[in-house]
Amino acid sequence: MICRELIDILDDYLDGALAPEFVRDLERHLEGCAPCRAYIATYRKTREVGAAATRVDMPQEMKARLRRFLADKLGGA
Amino acid sequence: MTRYAGRIYRLAYGITRSSADAEEVVQDVFLQLVQKGAGFEGRAALSSWIYRITTNTSLNKRRGKRRELETSLDELLPRYRADGHRDGERAFLVSDWSGTPEEELLAGESRRILEQAIDLLPDHYRAVLVLKDVEELSNEDVAQIVGDTIAAVKTRLHRARMALREQLTLRLGGRA
Numbered sequence: 399m400i401c402r403e404l405i406d407i408l409d410d411y412l413d414g415a416l417a418p419e420f421v422r423d424l425e426r427h428l429e430g431c432a433p434c435r436a437y438i439a440t441y442r443k444t445r446e447v448g449a450a451a452t453r454v455d456m457p458q459e460m461k462a463r464l465r466r467f468l469a470d471k472l473g474g475a
Numbered sequence: 476m477t478r479y480a481g482r483i484y485r486l487a488y489g490i491t492r493s494s495a496d497a498e499e500v501v502q503d504v505f506l507q508l509v510q511k512g513a514g515f516e517g518r519a520a521l522s523s524w525i526y527r528i529t530t531n532t533s534l535n536k537r538r539g540k541r542r543e544l545e546t547s548l549d550e551l552l553p554r555y556r557a558d559g560h561r562d563g564e565r566a567f568l569v570s571d572w573s574g575t576p577e578e579e580l581l582a583g584e585s586r587r588i589l590e591q592a593i594d595l596l597p598d599h600y601r602a603v604l605v606l607k608d609v610e611e612l613s614n615e616d617v618a619q620i621v622g623d624t625i626a627a628v629k630t631r632l633h634r635a636r637m638a639l640r641e642q643l644t645l646r647l648g649g650r651a
Contacts, residue, residue: 400559409633433561433568437553437640443573444640447580449608451589452601456484460498464480467502472509 399427404434408441479522480505482610483529489605490533490598500532507532526610526620530602537598548597551638570648585647592642600635603628 404427410416411424428435480501487500507528554562561568579585593601599621606617607628614632618625 401561402555402559405553405561405637406633409629409636433565436569436571436573437561439571439573440644441636441640443575443580444636444643445608447577447589447643448593448604448636448639450577450581451586451593452485452489452605452609454485454488456481456501457494460484460494460501461480463498464501464505468505468509471506 399423401427401431401434401437404428404431405437408438412438412442412445479525483525485609486526486529486602486605487533489609490530490602491537492594492601496536497533500529500536503532504529523616523620526606526612526616527622530606530620534598534602548600548634548638551595551641552634553637553641567644567648570644572644572647575647580647588646589643592639592646595642596635596638600631600638603631604635607632 404424407416407420407424411421416424428438483501483504484497487497487504488494491497491500504525508525511524556562575585580589596604602621603617606612606620607614612620614625614628618628621628623631
C-alpha cells in the first residue's frame with residue numbers, strides 16, 4: 399500500500415468499515431511511514447474538532463424572536 | 476415544534492456560517508412546516524424532511540454570496556509524488572498537532588484558524604460535514620437529504636476533512 403491509497407480509504411478505516419485484508423495492509427504501511435501516522439492522527443483530530451466547532455447552539459434571544467415570529471404568523475393566518 | 480429549532484439552526488449556521496442567515500432559514504423552515512401541515516408518517520419522516528428543507532433553504536440563501544469554486548478545494552488537498560507518496564517538506568509531512576487538547580484547539584487563535592478553514596469549504600461540503608459529523612446521520616441518510624449518491628457523499632466528506640486537515644496542519648503544525 400502507498401500513501402495515496404491509505405489516505406483514500408482512511409474514512410472507512412476510522413469507521414471500522416474496512417475489510418480485514420485492507421486493515422492489515424494499512425497498518426503494515428503505518429508501521430513504516432511516519433508521515434502517514436501523522437496524517438491519520440491529525441485527520442482523526444480534524445474530524446473531532448471540526449464537528450465540535452460547528453456544534454453551535456441557537457442563542458436564547460433568537461429562540462424568543464422565533465416564538466414571537468411564529469405567534470405573529472400563525473395568529474394572522 | 477420548537478424542539479427542532481436548535482437542530483435547524485445548527486445545520487443552517489453550519490452551511491451559511493452566518494447567524495442572521497441561519498435565523499432567516501429557521502423562520503422559513505418553520506413557515507414551510509406549518510404550510511405542509513401534519514402530513515408526516517412518524518417522527519423519522521419529519522426529521523428527514525426538516526433536514527432536507529433546511530439544507531436546501533440554506534444553500535439557496537448562500538447562492539450568489541458564494542465566493543468559493545469547487546475547483547479551489549483541490550488546492551487544499553494533499554499533494555502526491557508520481558510514486559504515490561505524499562509530496563512536501565518532511566517537517567510538514569510528519570507534523571502532528573493531534574496531541575493538542577480539544578479545548579485548546581477550540582479557543583483563541585486556534586479557534587479562529589479552525590473557523591477560517593471551515594469558511595473556506597464550499598457550502599455543499601459543509602452541508603454534508605454538518606449532517607454527518609454534527610447530526611451524526613448515516614451516509615445513507617445524508618445522501619437522501621442532499622439528493623446525491625452515497626459514494627458522492629463519502630467523497631465529499633473525505634475531501635472536506637482532508638482540506639480542513641491540510642489547513643489546520645499548515646497553520647497549527649508549527650506549534651505542536
